[in-house]
Amino acid sequence: MLNNFQTFSLDLTSSVGTSTINNSTFFICSVVSLLVGAAIAFSFCYKQGKSKSFATTLALLPVIVQVIIMLVNGNLGTGVAVAGAFSLVRFRSMPGNAKDILAIFLSMAVGLATGTNHLVLAALFTVIVIAGNIVYMILPLGESAENEKSLMITIPESLDYSEVFDDIFDKFTTKAKLEQVKTTNMGSLFKLRYDITLKKGVNEKAFIDELRVRNGNLEILVARKLPDMEKQL
Structure with missing residues (x-):
C-alpha cells in the first residue's frame, strides 16, 4: 500500500x-x-x-x-x-x-x-x-495609432459647426470626422466630438492654438482615442 x-x-x-x-x-x-x-x-x-x-x-x-x-x-x-x-x-x-x-x-x-x-x-x-x-x-502601411485622437471642442451657437474648422483640419490632419454634437449651457454652446488623425510630425500645440482662435478660446480637449470617449461629453 x-x-x-x-x-x-x-x-x-x-x-x-x-x-x-x-x-x-x-x-x-x-x-x-x-x-x-x-x-x-x-x-x-x-x-x-x-x-x-x-x-x-x-x-x-x-x-x-x-x-x-x-x-x-x-x-x-x-x-x-x-x-x-x-x-x-x-x-x-x-x-x-x-x-x-x-x-x-x-x-x-x-x-x-x-x-x-x-x-x-x-x-x-x-x-x-x-x-x-x-x-x-x-512598412509605411496605414496611420500610426499614436496619431489617432479624439477632439472635443466647445463653440458658441453663432458658429456653423458643419464646416467651421475645415481649413484647420486640412492643414493639421489627414482625417477629421464629426462624430457627435451636443448642446450645453442652456443651448448657447455646442460641444463637438471629432475623430481625427494628425499628420506625421505635426505640432499639436499649434493645432490647438488655431482652434482656440476660431472658437473664442472656449474649452478644447485632445485625448488618445478611446471607444467610450463620448461618455465624457
Missing part, C-alpha cells in the same frame, strides 16, 4: 480516465509554453504602451491553453464541454485594438500546439508571426 501511495504521489498528472499525461512531457511542454509566451509578450508589449496585466495575459495564456488541451486529449465529450465553456468567455476589460486580438489568438494557438506536443511547430510559428509583425510595423 505504501508503494502504491508513493507511485500515486509522484504521478501528479495521472488521469482517472483512459488517458494519462506523462510528467516529463508536461514539464517540457510547460517550459516551452512559458518561454514562447514570454517572447510573445515582449514582442507585442515592449515600448508600445500596453499594461502589465495584458503582457502577463499573453505570457501565461499559452501554458493555460496547453493544460486544457492536454486534459481533453482523446476525450471527445470533455472537449465539447470545454469548447462550450470557452464560448461563454467575455473580455470584461476595455476593448483592445485589432493587434491586441492578434496577440491573444497567437498565444492561444501556441497553447494548442504545445498541448498537442508540437513544440518545434509552436516555436517556429511564433518566430514567423513575430517577424511578420516587425516587418509590417516598419
